[in-house]
Each structure stands twice: as structure tokens, then as C-alpha cells.
Amino acid sequence: MEESNAAALSTFSQRGQGAVESGSKFMIWDIISDMWHPQTNPSGILSVGMAENTLLHDFLLEFIHANVKLTAAHLTYNNGPTGSNALKGALSHFLNRHFNPFRQVEPAHVLVTNGCSSAIEHLSWTFLNPGEGMLLGMPYYSTFIPDIALRPGAVVVPVKMGDLDPLSPEAVQAYEDAAAEFEAKTGKRVRGVMLCNPHNPLSRCYPRDTVTALMKLCQSRKMHLISDEIYALSVWENRVDGPDSHVPFESLLSRDTTGLIDPQLVHVVWGMSKDFGANGLRVGAVITQSSPEFHIAQRCLSLYSYVSAMSDQTTAAILSNDEFTDAYIAKNRELLSVSHAFIVNELKKSGIEYLPGCHAAFFIWINLGKRYLERHPEAAGLGELTDVVYQRLLAEKVFLAHGISFGAEKPGWFRVVFAHPIPWLEEAMARIVRAIE
Missing domain, CATH: 3.90.1150.10 (Aspartate Aminotransferase, domain 1)
Structure with missing residues (x-):
């Protein structure tokens, strides 16, 4: 059996062999x-x-059954692989209501993908060359690693925090140190910082001062700042530990970046999986407001993250209904x-x-x-x-x-x-x- 497995693997690419090893675990x-x-x-x-x-x-399904109507357009390629006009319009409307953007989100700012993993992979593939680094503070959401690295070939650079609060302004120095160490060891650049705000797994929000310091760091090193805000609206009252020290959620979209970071380096990710309990819809989005070239690049890449027309229409119906949301x-x-x-x-x-x-x-x-x-x-x-x-x-x-x-x-x-x-x-x-x- 082992000889048979070895023979089969000999026909695989190095990527394929690595995937077999990873998949077995x-x-x-x-x-x-x-x-x-x-x-x-x-x-x-x-x-x-x-x-x-x-x-x-049950509450979500009741709405879907009563409000989602498919047409012949949903049996076609509709408006293409980056999301239908209806969905981009509904997403921008929803984000403008709930994320308090400094600059209003327009449909042209939105790339729709089949889940936020695909959204992050698109960002990694577009901005990082193979072997280049993306900073990720510890602890972290484990699937960020394959999202960033598996197919794009980028390298996740874990940022050790020791006794620091990982969300504190003091932790930003650890990001800078990790970038310098990686570049000195590999001769490759660090191209970005990956945040999850609210944080997974710590379930807290990043303070404004921390995000400000990260924007300045990214600007100084010409790194992209990616904020995964998939839990943005799942902020709630802690009835056990008390609210005294709780930092409110503040979207990166809401910040005036003037004097802090080139807006072309700022990207936000959001989707339906968490705030609406709908992982199975497989709908995510990248909001990039100041890089039309990014959106042009996705015209060829997004064929591989095309959202089903049924999920597209379902999400558009949900997000365009203010009373329900x-x-x-x-x-x-x-x-x-x-x-x-x-x-x-x-x-x-x-x-x-x-x-x-x-x-x-x-x-x-x-x-x-x-x-x-x-x-x-x-x-x-x-x-x-x-x-x-x-x-x-x-x-x-x-x-x-x-x-x-x-x-x-x-x-x-x-x-x-x-x-x-x-x-x-x-x-x-x-x-x-x-x-x-």
C-alpha cells in the first residue's frame, strides 16, 4: 500500500504533494x-x-423563504464574476448604514467573492510575490495562514507578543520588529499587515490608537493594511465582566486616512458568514476604495471565486431590507x-x-x-x-x-x-x- 501511495504521489506536483500532507492533518x-x-x-x-x-x-430562513425570488437572469452569468449590480448596490447601502464610512462606499469599490477566505486570498495573490511576507499578530485565526499562503505562495510572518496585550498600541513595535527580522533573514519584503477586528479568537475590538499606529507603520514601509471585519456587527453587552474597559468597534472604513496612510494601501473585508450566521451562503467582499487597478485585476481572477446566483440574490434581498437587518x-x-x-x-x-x-x-x-x-x-x-x-x-x-x-x-x-x-x-x-x- 505504501508503494502504491508513493507511486501515486510521484505523479503529483510539489504543490499537490504538500497538499496531501496538509490534508491528512x-x-x-x-x-x-x-x-x-x-x-x-x-x-x-x-x-x-x-x-x-x-x-x-430560523429567523433568517423565514425571511429568505418569503422574500427571495429568482428570475431567468439568475440562471445566466448575470453581471459577471465580481458580483451582480444588485448585490454590490445592496452591500454598499448596508455598509454605509452600519460601518460609518468616512467616504461613502460605492458599488465600484466592492469585489464580491465566495466567502472571505477567497477575498483574503485575492488580496494576498494581488499584492504579494511568492516568498514575500504578511504580518499576523499572535494569537490569530488559523485559516488566515492558508488564505494568505497556500496558493498565493506568500509567507505568513507570525508576530509574537509575549506578555503584551496583542491589541494594545505597545504591540505595534512587535510588528515592526517582526518585519525587520523577516527581511533581514530572507532578503524578501514584508508587504502587508493582516488584522481581524473584532479579534478572533480574543473577541475584543482594536483601540483607535493601535490602528492609528499600524496605519503609520504601514505607510512608513509601504505595506498594505487589511482589516477583516467579518464580526463587525456582532458586538454585544458583556453582562458578566462589565463594560468598563470595552473598546467600541470602529471600522477602518470610518477613518480619515489623511496624514496617516496612502488610501490605496487600505482594504476591508466583510461577509455574511458570521454577523448573519450564514457560512453556507459563501458570500464575502473586499472593499477597496482608492485602488481601481485592484478591481481591474480581479476581472480575470474572480472567475475562480464566482458567487452562486442564488447566494448573490439571497444576500442582496437581505442587505437591502433595512427593517429586517x-x-x-x-x-x-x-x-x-x-x-x-x-x-x-x-x-x-x-x-x-x-x-x-x-x-x-x-x-x-x-x-x-x-x-x-x-x-x-x-x-x-x-x-x-x-x-x-x-x-x-x-x-x-x-x-x-x-x-x-x-x-x-x-x-x-x-x-x-x-x-x-x-x-x-x-x-x-x-x-x-x-x-x-
């Missing part, structure tokens, strides 16, 4: 194929690891606040450390390694702590995001997604506690 699609459901698959794997928001699926956003914020309070109280009951102060997106960063060693001191030194706990979680058929793959600088940390109904979270917590107790 990529468990998430196996987990998706055996997802827990209390009635239809009670023995399946319960996920609080994937960044999905299931809180308002206002109601959805308000309901979503309320339910996220309730679910967050529930999961934090459960963590406290179980003596599990968590990082307090989150108020955006739908994650809690928790330290299962510490609690596991408290219960099992004999496990010290048995192996990489995060892996030991991860295997115990899988044995209990509960999936959490592995902290090391998210750039955690200390072992034992995991990301929990709480954007699910309370019964889902109850079952998840029961399995997590069994795994570590």
Missing part, C-alpha cells in the same frame, strides 16, 4: 461529516470549535450576550480559567490545560499539554479549536464558540468537564 471536514444532533445524530461530535453562529437560523442585528446581539453569560457561569462553576473582557464576535479563550493539570498532576511531562487535552476532548466527542494552531504562545488554551442555543452549550460543557475531570 486537516480534521475539520471529518468532524463536519459527523456532527452531533440531539435527534438525528446523538452519537456525533458536538462542535463548539467552528466559528458558526446558529442562534437565528436592523431587527436581525438587535436580536443577534441580545442572544450572543445571553449565551456568553451562560457559558462564563458554567466555566466558573467548573473552575476553568478564561480570558475575561470579551464583548464582540463569539469566542471565549479558555485554559483547559491548567484545570487538567490540577486534576491530573501526574500528566505533567507526558507530552504537549494542548495535544493531551485535545485528544481527551475528542474521546468525549466534543470539538474545540486547538490553541496551538491559533498561535497561542502558551500551552493549554482553546477557543470555545458560544454562538449556539443554551441546550447545545449545556451538552458541550458536560462533555468538556468529563474530558478534563
Whole structure:
């Protein structure tokens, strides 16, 4: 069998062989194929690891069933692969209402893609040569790495934070140091900074002073600043830790860049997956307001990220309806606040450390390694702590995001997604506690 596999691989490109190796370690699609459901698959794997928001699926589906009407145009190429005129118009209308842009977003500023991973890949492919670097602060959303690097051939440069708050203005020096070190070692340029604001997995918003400092850094090095704002409208009241230190969300679109950064270097990403709990629609967008050349380049590239006409029309119908979107956003914020309070109280009951102060997106960063060693001191030194706990979680058929793959600088940390109904979270917590107790 091994000889047969080797023979097959010998016909693959180096890229293909690398993908086989990476794919063999990529468990998430196996987990998706055996997802827990209390009635239809009670023995399946319960996920609080994937960044999905299931809180308002019924509410969204009711609107879709009542309002989405397909026409013959949706069976054609319609207005081309960068998004229909209707969708670009609806997106620009929606962003102008909710993102407080300094300069009004126009349909011509919008590139529509089949999800935000494709949007980020387009940016990486267009702006970075193979081997050039993109700065990414730790911890980070793990899928940024293949988005930036897998097919474009760019290099992600992780920015270690040590004891710094990764979202603080003081952390900007770490970005500059990482860029200088990469360029000195490789002789290649660093071409950009990748942000996720609100942050995944820390579930907080970047302070204005931090973003200002990053804009100045990018200007000084002629680097692109990409702000993934896919959780922009999932900002909610923290009813457990209090709101005193919470930084409000401020879109990069809302900033006057005069004297800070060339606007051609500024790009924002947003999509339907998180704020509207619709990962399956596969609709994302790049908003680039001052680089018409970027949009010209996408005329050939976007053939490979063409959004289905059904998803295009569905999204246009949703985003052009102000009454519905206002109601959805308000309901979503309320339910996220309730679910967050529930999961934090459960963590406290179980003596599990968590990082307090989150108020955006739908994650809690928790330290299962510490609690596991408290219960099992004999496990010290048995192996990489995060892996030991991860295997115990899988044995209990509960999936959490592995902290090391998210750039955690200390072992034992995991990301929990709480954007699910309370019964889902109850079952998840029961399995997590069994795994570590």
C-alpha cells in the first residue's frame, strides 16, 4: 500500500504533494461529516470549535423563504464574476448604514467573492510575490495562514507578543520588529499587515490608537493594511465582566486616512458568514476604495471565486431590507450576550480559567490545560499539554479549536464558540468537564 501511495504521489506536483500532507492533518471536514444532533445524530461530535453562529437560523430562513425570488437572469452569468449590480448596490447601502464610512462606499469599490477566505486570498495573490511576507499578530485565526499562503505562495510572518496585550498600541513595535527580522533573514519584503477586528479568537475590538499606529507603520514601509471585519456587527453587552474597559468597534472604513496612510494601501473585508450566521451562503467582499487597478485585476481572477446566483440574490434581498437587518442585528446581539453569560457561569462553576473582557464576535479563550493539570498532576511531562487535552476532548466527542494552531504562545488554551442555543452549550460543557475531570 505504501508503494502504491508513493507511486501515486510521484505523479503529483510539489504543490499537490504538500497538499496531501496538509490534508491528512486537516480534521475539520471529518468532524463536519459527523456532527452531533440531539435527534438525528446523538452519537456525533458536538462542535463548539467552528466559528458558526446558529442562534437565528430560523429567523433568517423565514425571511429568505418569503422574500427571495429568482428570475431567468439568475440562471445566466448575470453581471459577471465580481458580483451582480444588485448585490454590490445592496452591500454598499448596508455598509454605509452600519460601518460609518468616512467616504461613502460605492458599488465600484466592492469585489464580491465566495466567502472571505477567497477575498483574503485575492488580496494576498494581488499584492504579494511568492516568498514575500504578511504580518499576523499572535494569537490569530488559523485559516488566515492558508488564505494568505497556500496558493498565493506568500509567507505568513507570525508576530509574537509575549506578555503584551496583542491589541494594545505597545504591540505595534512587535510588528515592526517582526518585519525587520523577516527581511533581514530572507532578503524578501514584508508587504502587508493582516488584522481581524473584532479579534478572533480574543473577541475584543482594536483601540483607535493601535490602528492609528499600524496605519503609520504601514505607510512608513509601504505595506498594505487589511482589516477583516467579518464580526463587525456582532458586538454585544458583556453582562458578566462589565463594560468598563470595552473598546467600541470602529471600522477602518470610518477613518480619515489623511496624514496617516496612502488610501490605496487600505482594504476591508466583510461577509455574511458570521454577523448573519450564514457560512453556507459563501458570500464575502473586499472593499477597496482608492485602488481601481485592484478591481481591474480581479476581472480575470474572480472567475475562480464566482458567487452562486442564488447566494448573490439571497444576500442582496437581505442587505437591502433595512427593517429586517436592523431587527436581525438587535436580536443577534441580545442572544450572543445571553449565551456568553451562560457559558462564563458554567466555566466558573467548573473552575476553568478564561480570558475575561470579551464583548464582540463569539469566542471565549479558555485554559483547559491548567484545570487538567490540577486534576491530573501526574500528566505533567507526558507530552504537549494542548495535544493531551485535545485528544481527551475528542474521546468525549466534543470539538474545540486547538490553541496551538491559533498561535497561542502558551500551552493549554482553546477557543470555545458560544454562538449556539443554551441546550447545545449545556451538552458541550458536560462533555468538556468529563474530558478534563
